Amino acid sequence: xxxxxxxxxxxxxxxxxxxxxxxxxxxxxxxxxxxxxxxxxxxxxxxxxxxxxxxxxxxxxxxxxxxxxxxxxxxxxxxxxxxxxxxxxxxxxxxxxxxxxxxxxxxxxxxxxxxxxxxxxxxxxxxxxxxxxxxxxxxxxxxxxxxxxxxxxxxxxxxxxxxxxxxxxxxxxxxxxxxxxxxxxxxxxxxxxxxxxxxxxxxxxxxxxxxxxxxxxxxxxxxxxxxxxxxxxxxxxxxxxxxxxxxxxxxxxxxxxxxxxxxxxxxxxxxxxxxxxxxxxxxxxxxxxxxxxxxxxxxxxxxxxxxxxxxxxxxxxxxxxxxxxxxxxxxxxxxxxxxxxxxxxxxxxxxxxxxxxxxxxxxxxxxxxxxxxxxxxxxxxxxxxxxxxxxxxxxxxxxxxxxxxxxxxxxxxxxxxxxxxxxxxxxxxxxxxxxxxxxxxxxxxxxxxxxxxxxxxxxxxxxxxxxxxxxxxxxxx
Amino acid sequence: xxxxxxxxxxxxxxxxxxxxxxxxxxxxxxxxxxxxxxxxxxxxxxxxxxxxxxxxxxxxxxxxxxxxxxxxxxxxxxxxxxxxxxxxxxxxxxxxxxxxxxxxxxxxxxxxxxxxxxxxxxxxxxxxxxxxxxxxxxxxxxxxxxxxxxxxxxxxxxxxxxxxxxxxxxxxxxxxxxxxxxxxxxxxxxxxxxxxxxxxxxxxxxxxxxxxxxxxxxxxxxxxxxxxxxxxxxxxxxxxxxxxxxxxxxxxxxxxxxxxxxxxxxxxxxxxxxxxxxxxxxxxxxxxxxxxxxxxxxxxxxxxxxxxxxxxxxxxxxxxxxxxxxxxxxxxxxxxxxxxxxxxxxxxxxxxxxxxxxxxxxxxxxxxxxxxxxxxxxxxxxxxxxxxxxxxxxxxxxxxxxxxxxxxxxxxxxxxxxxxxxxxxxxxxxxxxxxxxxxxxxxxxxxxxxxxxxxxxxxxxxxxxxxxxxxxxxxxxxxxxxxxx
Numbered sequence: 011x012x013x014x015x016x017x018x019x020x021x022x023x024x025x026x027x028x029x030x031x032x033x034x035x036x037x038x039x040x041x042x043x044x045x046x047x048x049x050x051x052x053x054x055x056x057x058x059x060x061x062x063x064x065x066x067x068x069x070x071x072x073x074x075x076x077x078x079x080x081x082x083x084x085x086x087x088x089x090x091x092x093x094x095x096x097x098x099x100x101x102x103x104x105x106x107x108x109x110x111x112x113x114x115x116x117x118x119x120x121x122x123x124x125x126x127x128x129x130x131x132x133x134x135x136x137x138x139x140x141x142x143x144x145x146x147x148x149x150x151x152x153x154x155x156x157x158x159x160x161x162x163x164x165x166x167x168x169x170x171x172x173x174x175x176x177x178x179x180x181x182x183x184x185x186x187x188x189x190x191x192x193x194x195x196x197x198x199x200x201x202x203x204x205x206x207x208x209x210x211x212x213x214x215x216x217x218x219x220x221x222x223x224x225x226x227x228x229x230x231x232x233x234x235x236x237x238x239x240x241x242x243x244x245x246x247x248x249x250x251x252x253x254x255x256x257x258x259x260x261x262x263x264x265x266x267x268x269x270x271x272x273x274x275x276x277x278x279x280x281x282x283x284x285x286x287x288x289x290x291x292x293x294x295x296x297x298x299x300x301x302x303x304x305x306x307x308x309x310x311x312x313x314x315x316x317x318x319x320x321x322x323x324x325x326x327x328x329x330x331x332x333x334x335x336x337x338x339x340x341x342x343x344x345x346x347x348x349x350x351x352x353x354x355x356x357x358x359x360x361x362x363x364x365x366x367x368x369x370x371x372x373x374x375x376x377x378x379x380x381x382x383x384x385x386x387x388x389x390x391x392x393x394x395x396x397x398x399x400x401x402x403x404x405x406x407x408x409x410x411x412x413x414x415x416x417x418x419x420x421x422x423x424x425x426x427x428x429x430x431x432x433x434x435x436x437x438x439x440x441x442x443x444x445x446x447x448x449x450x451x452x453x454x455x456x457x458x459x460x461x462x463x464x465x466x467x468x469x470x471x472x473x474x475x476x477x478x479x480x481x482x483x484x485x486x487x
Numbered sequence: 488x489x490x491x492x493x494x495x496x497x498x499x500x501x502x503x504x505x506x507x508x509x510x511x512x513x514x515x516x517x518x519x520x521x522x523x524x525x526x527x528x529x530x531x532x533x534x535x536x537x538x539x540x541x542x543x544x545x546x547x548x549x550x551x552x553x554x555x556x557x558x559x560x561x562x563x564x565x566x567x568x569x570x571x572x573x574x575x576x577x578x579x580x581x582x583x584x585x586x587x588x589x590x591x592x593x594x595x596x597x598x599x600x601x602x603x604x605x606x607x608x609x610x611x612x613x614x615x616x617x618x619x620x621x622x623x624x625x626x627x628x629x630x631x632x633x634x635x636x637x638x639x640x641x642x643x644x645x646x647x648x649x650x651x652x653x654x655x656x657x658x659x660x661x662x663x664x665x666x667x668x669x670x671x672x673x674x675x676x677x678x679x680x681x682x683x684x685x686x687x688x689x690x691x692x693x694x695x696x697x698x699x700x701x702x703x704x705x706x707x708x709x710x711x712x713x714x715x716x717x718x719x720x721x722x723x724x725x726x727x728x729x730x731x732x733x734x735x736x737x738x739x740x741x742x743x744x745x746x747x748x749x750x751x752x753x754x755x756x757x758x759x760x761x762x763x764x765x766x767x768x769x770x771x772x773x774x775x776x777x778x779x780x781x782x783x784x785x786x787x788x789x790x791x792x793x794x795x796x797x798x799x800x801x802x803x804x805x806x807x808x809x810x811x812x813x814x815x816x817x818x819x820x821x822x823x824x825x826x827x828x829x830x831x832x833x834x835x836x837x838x839x840x841x842x843x844x845x846x847x848x849x850x851x852x853x854x855x856x857x858x859x860x861x862x863x864x865x866x867x868x869x870x871x872x873x874x875x876x877x878x879x880x881x882x883x884x885x886x887x888x889x890x891x892x893x894x895x896x897x898x899x900x901x902x903x904x905x906x907x908x909x910x911x912x913x914x915x916x917x918x919x920x921x922x923x924x925x926x927x928x929x930x931x932x933x934x935x936x937x938x939x940x941x942x943x944x945x946x947x948x949x950x951x952x953x954x955x956x957x958x959x960x961x962x963x964x965x966x967x968x969x970x971x972x
Contacts, residue, residue, distance in 0.1 A: 049586060053807040055575070055814075056567045056589060056686040058721050088803050090850070092827055099806020150823075152811070281850035283859060286693035286800055288722050 011249070012213040015241050016221075017176045017206055018168035021183050022161050023193040024137070024201035025068045031136050031160035032059030032102065039199045043142070043153035051158040053097030058287050061086075065160045066291060068192045069109045069134050070301045072162060075190055075308055076129050078113025080298050086134075086285040091278045094152050095139035103163075105282045108133035109291065115186065116310060117178040118328070127179045128167040135161050156200075162192070168207065168218065173237035177230050180204055185309050189334045203228040208237055209254070210244045219244070220254040224261055224268060236261035240268050312337055320344060320351040329359050335373045342380035349391045357387060361404050378407050386414035393427050393474055394418060427474040429481075435473065436481045439464045450486050458482060490649035490966055493558055493706040500547055500557045507547065507557025507601060511540035514559040514603050517650045521969060525626050527645040529564050530572045531604040539601040546599060555713060556599030561654040563642050564605040565612055566592050566697075567686040575688045576608040576620040576638075579808045579815045579834035589686025590718045591655055591697050598713035606654055607641030610836045611805065612662055612690040614638050615908045618899045619838040626895070627670055628967035629933055633892040636666030636908075642700045643670045648969055653701045653710055657687060659694045660793050661887075661912025664924035667700055668887035668936020671926040671965060673953065675699045675707040678944045679919035680725040682711075683718030689804040691797035692723075694916045703963055704925065704953035708732035711946065727944070735947040736954040741775025743952075746880030748783045751911055757890040760935045763928030764886045767937040770959050771884070771952065781876045781883065785868040789914040790906055792869065795849050795862035796917070801839075802846025808834060841902065870918040877942040882952050886911055887924040887936030911938060921946045923953045926962035934965070 030037055033050035050057045073080045084107045088100040110132035116124045139154035164183060170176045184202060187193040195202045204227050209219035224240055227233045239261075244254050259268040307315070309331050316327040316337070330340045336358070344354045362383065366373060378386075386403055389395050395403065395418055406417045418424055426432055439461060440447055450457045458479075465478050491499075499505040515533050522528050536559065543557035567573045567585035574580045588596070596602070609619040617625040617640030625640040627633040628648040635644040639656030643666035646654050656663040658676035667674025676698040687697055699710045712733065717726040745768060752761055772778050810816035810830030817829035835843070849858035876883055888908060898905040915922040920940055927937035937956070941949035957963050 052812060054587075054812075055573070055580065055583065055585070055688045055807070056587075058685055060720060060722055090803050090806060092806065092809060094809075094811050094823065097807060097812065099809060100803050279852045281803070281847065281852075281855075283799060283803070283850055283855070286691075286723075287689075 013210045013241075013245050013248075014213045014215070015172055015237075016168045016209050016211060016218055017170040017173070017237060019166045019170070019176060019180060019204050019206050021164040021166075021180060021202070021204040022137075023164065023183070023187050023195065025065055025134075025160040025162055026191060026193050027062055027064045027068070027160055029062055030158035031062050031065050031134065033158055035158065037159050039196075039201075041155055043151070043155060045155065047139070047154035047157055051097065051154055053099075059102060059285075061288060061291070062160065065134055066109065066293070067301055068190075069132065069162055070293065070298060071190050071304065072132060072164070072187065072192045073110035073113060074298070074302050074305060075186055076110075076113035076115050078129060078132070079111035080293065081107055081109050081111060082293050083107060083290050084109040084293075085290045086288045087282045088285045090281045093138065094150065095141050095154070095157070097139070097154060097157055101136060101138065102285055102288070103135035104133035107290075115179070115182050117175065117182050119178065120174060125169075125175070127169045127175075127182075130165045130167050132162050132164040135163055137161050162187075168209075173234040173241070176206060176237055177234050180233060181230060182309075185332065189306060189309055191306075197228050200228065204233065206233065206237055208240045208244070210241055210248065219248075220256050222254065222256070222268070223258045225258055225271060227261060232261060232263055235263070235266060236268060239266060243268065306334065316340075320355070322351060322355050326355045326359060330355060333373070339373050339376070339380050343384045343387065346381060346384035347387055347391065349388075353387055353390065357383065361401060365404075365408050377410065378404065382407060382413055389414055389418060393425060395423055395425050396471070396475055399423050399425065399471065423472065425474050426469055426472050427477060429477070432473060432477055432481055435465055435468060436478065436485055439468065440485055447486060458486075490702060491652055492702045493555065493652050493709050494703070496558050496652055497554050497709070501552065507540040507543035508537060510557065511536050511559045511601050511603060514651050517648070518604065518645075521648055521650060524631060524969065525628060525644050525648060525650075526623050527607055527625050527641040527648070527650060528561070528604045529574055529576070529607050529622050529641070532571055532602060535571070536601050536603045539596075543599050543601060553599050554709060555595075558600050558653070559603045559651050560595060560600040561604050561606045561642060561645050561651045562592060562602055563608055563639050563654065563656050565608060565657050565688050566605075566655060567688065568592050568602070568605065571605065573605065573688070574621070575612070576610040576622060577835065577839070578621040579831075580688075581621060581815065583814050585686075587686060590683035590720065591714055592686065594714050594716075595655070595710070600713075603651060606639070606645055609638035609640065609662075610839050611688070611801070612638040612657055612659055612695075613801065613838050613842055615661070615665060615905050616893070616895070616898065617641065617666075618895060619836055621836060624895050627892045628969045629670065630892065631969075632894055633933070634669065634895050634897075636669035636888070636892065638662040638666075639674075639700060640666045643667055643672060643674065646670075646700045646702065647672050647967060649966070653699065653706055655697060655714075656700045657690075657695055657697050658912075658916065659690050659696075659797060660916050661909040663698045663700060664887050664912050664915075664922055664936065664938060665909060668924040668926075668938070669892040669934065671929075671934030671962070671967070673701050673704055673707055673923065673925050673957075673963060675701070675704070675711065675923045675950070675953075676915070676921060677711060677715060677946050678725070678921045679916075680723050681921070681944065681946065682714045683716075683721045683724045685718055685720040685724075689800075691800040692804060693800060694793075694797060696916070703957055704923065704950050705733070705736055705957075707923070708736055708950045708954070711950070715946070725944070730947050732947055732950055735951050738951050739775065740771060740952055740955050743776050743882070744880040745771060745776050745778045746781035746876050746883045747778060748786065748876070748883060748885055749780050750783050750786045751885035755889050755907065755910065756886055757930065759930040760886055760889070760891060763930070763935045764884075764937055767927035767956065767960075768884050771956060774955055774959065779880065781880060783869070783872040783876065783914065785865060785872050786914050788865040789869055789917055790910055792862045792865045792917060793909075793913045794845065794906060795858050796866060798842040798846030799850050799859050799862075800846065802843045802850065805835075805839070805843055810834070838902070866917045869914050873914070873918045873920060873940070874942075877945075881941075881948055882945075883940040885938055887938040888912075891930050891933035891935055915940050919943065921949050923949050925953045925956060926965065927956075927960070928962055929965070934962070
């Protein structure tokens with residue numbers, strides 16, 4: 011039988027606020043355990059939550075970016091369950107009336123076509139703390155620094171049909187929240203993670219199969235692997251005549267398998283009800299419009315503009331608009347250079363990305379800032395140096411030896427473009443190699459390469475290759 | 488020393504006829520003498536109180552004192568107090584010292600009042616007789632065999648017996664007004680949101696409201712002036728100006744309209760009590776107020792509505808007491824689940840557990856719509872009934888409780904009978920309105936309370952009516968035998 015995979019994702023993005031969603035404690039990552047948890051985060055008797063207005067602004071910003079309905083009135087609800095890392099015994103979240111309603115994003119499929127994935131809702135909630143098992147022999151410690159960290163839970167419709175699509179969707183949301191500054195999207199620190207609802211059904215079937223929920227997938231690679239493995243598992247069960255049970259499963263990246271976390275029998279009844287400590291959030295049009303005014307150019311729009319404004323290839327544009335930082339960098343160089351946009355694109359995608367990847371740093375930390383790269387590329391455009399020499403200069407710039415002109419100067423890399431001098435060198439090489447010259451004139455034009463090589467050798471690679479080629483042809487004809 | 492009102496004590500402190508230290512020492516002495524009989528206090532903070540009194544005396548000497556500087560006061564043990572035990576009447580918090588002060592505690596300390604201790608209460612404010620306290624029941628100063636009501640029973644008994652001139656309380660379903668009625672003092676619950684709930688240990692967040700237990704309405708106005716106002720730490724706290732309550736006390740009630748809900752004078756009301764309440768209303772009529780019958784058609788649903796809403800909220804609010812971070816923790820738990828189960832089983836009393844279970848039930852999948860959601864709807868109907876009445880009347884008057892003080896042990900095994908004791912007070916909480924109980928007579932030597940209810944943020948009106956009534960009567964000046972020297 012042919013099977014169709016159906017996937018919906020619940021993405022948790024940590025909102026980029028300085029303080030927590032309901033208290034003034036810091037959200038900074040990596041502090042000593044329990045040093046960033048105030049009495050509100052600790053759920054002390056008598057304390058009350060006060061909503062951080064910035065959380066609302068960021069949530070609305072995301073909603074507007076996916077063209078979603080923004081609720082003029084939304085409410086917080088309590089999700090009740092006992093767990094040691096949940097200090098109050100309930101999580102403040104939203105159930106009915108979430109702040110962001112139906113929206114959608116477009117993803118690019120492998121075949122180059124676009125697909126729309128519907129977003130059901132996005133709601134604000136607080137994160138829990140974490141249990142620490144390693145540090146205490148036979149006992150569990152609790153670090154509540156994370157408790158009360160603001161999250162936006164973004165829930166999709168079950169619109170994805172493969173692990174690749176799920177990854178494309180997650181990348182798209184990741185790109186969006188980072189463009190918007192709504193979240194730093196840092197997956198290592200847990201600022202961006204997702205749960206995947208995965209089911210399979212016979213191709214052509216209308217009804218959804220029974221789903222399993224895969225928890226806490228925190229890298230693009232794991233999502234793809236986990237989903238593929240889960241799909242295989244479900245198909246195996248169904249083809250053996252069995253039934254998939256609805257349950258929560260955990261992906262174990264070491265063993266590359268999913269295994270049950272808790273079954274439905276143990277599932278909590280969360281007893282959601284409106285949180286009486288918090289008033290409904292009432293948003294008027296003026297506020298929503300003021301947030302809309304803050305929206306930056308979004309990835310889809312930027313891509314279209316890069317194609318039309320800079321005349322770049324679609325595939326290059328995708329790379330250059332991956333993040334706002336890369337796009338901004340590209341534009342800074344391209345605008346400073348006022349010249350060859352494709353040259354800039356090639357350098358940003360090629361040499362620069364290579365160097366960044368080598369060092370594992372982001373473009374915002376590039377050791378060659380945009381102005382400096384523009385300075386280098388300018389020397390290619392005006393024929394001061396060849397593209398090959400430029401790579402050497404770039405490497406030196408990366409090592410901190412100075413700007414392009416200083417390095418070209420100190421290394422004597424200035425390209426010989428003086429017509430008179432080049433002519434003298436060309437004539438000398440022609441004189442020195444009568445045999446090869448004869449061969450060329452006899453129609454063995456391949457020999458030209460040898461002669462160019464000789465010229466480059468005698469100039470230590472500094473001769474302008476384009477001019478050398480032209481001169482040689484002229485003199486030999 | 489006779490019982491003294493805040494107003495009298497304030498005058499004495501300012502004219503130098505008594506010092507704060509003397510007033511505080513007198514209060515501590517009475518606590519030492521009578522608390523063994525009453526069990527009104529869980530904690531007495533003598534040394535701290537005397538230090539605060541000396542500081543107050545310095546302010547008085549320097550002429551920097553406010554109207555309440557130096558006056559002894561007790562806080563219901565539901566308010567968090569830094570460095571002092573805050574038990575909420577529960578074994579669960581029998582070891583809990585709060586790291587911070589509640590907003591009410593801060594505000595009254597800033598006004599110069601001297602805290603002499605923390606008063607006994609029903610466990611987590613769940614009870615109407617003070618019998619659910621882990622620290623034992625409180626006795627009614629008028630008859631030690633009887634209940635002072637609850638949950639602010641300790642505060643009520645302490646004020647009635649003259650151990651302190653005033654005390655704070657909280658009122659979720661009548662927990663200030665009912666004990667005030669049963670011990671013959673003035674109990675005032677402001678509009679929901681008028682006083683910050685920050686630092687007040689939550690029972691039912693949408694109903695809880697702090698208020699005052701005093702001898703007179705004038706004293707309630709004085710205390711309210713220091714307690715009321717916006718607090719950014721409580722999202723449900725009203726951001727609106729606080730009127731000068733004392734300034735409005737002397738306004739005439741002539742020409743004002745009093746609504747008498749016919750539903751309040753039903754067969755459940757003790758006839759002798761009803762007679763006193765009617766007489767009290769006629770006193771106000773004598774001052775020129777106009778009386779008319781009104782109807783609260785949905786008020787009959789208030790007790791069942793309350794016993795869905797309040798337990799639902801409490802079942803969630805009390806989840807934080809899990810033995811993990813503070814409070815009672817079972818020592819020999821061998822798993823996480825047993826830590827939770829044993830700590831909560833041993834830390835909470837029967838009534839608290841009953842309400843947690845009720846609340847958990849009404850919020851459960853499959854029952855939520857039938858109970859919780861339905862209760863939210865009837866709550867709105869009840870509130871709408873009151874709102875409709877206040878379109879034509881300035882105040883609503885009636886009994887505070889169906890009967891005078893009942894015997895300790897009489898209702899403790901019958902939760903429904905106990906719950907019905909709050910039948911006239913609970914609707915006011917569901918509607919979030921201000922209400923007061925003032926003494927209006929005695930039945931067989933036991934005080935009877937007159938309840939007056941105002942519109943939203945109508946504190947001034949309620950206090951004005953109560954004060955005008957007290958100018959005409961002396962029921963509030965009657966002192967239990969116990970409290971006479």
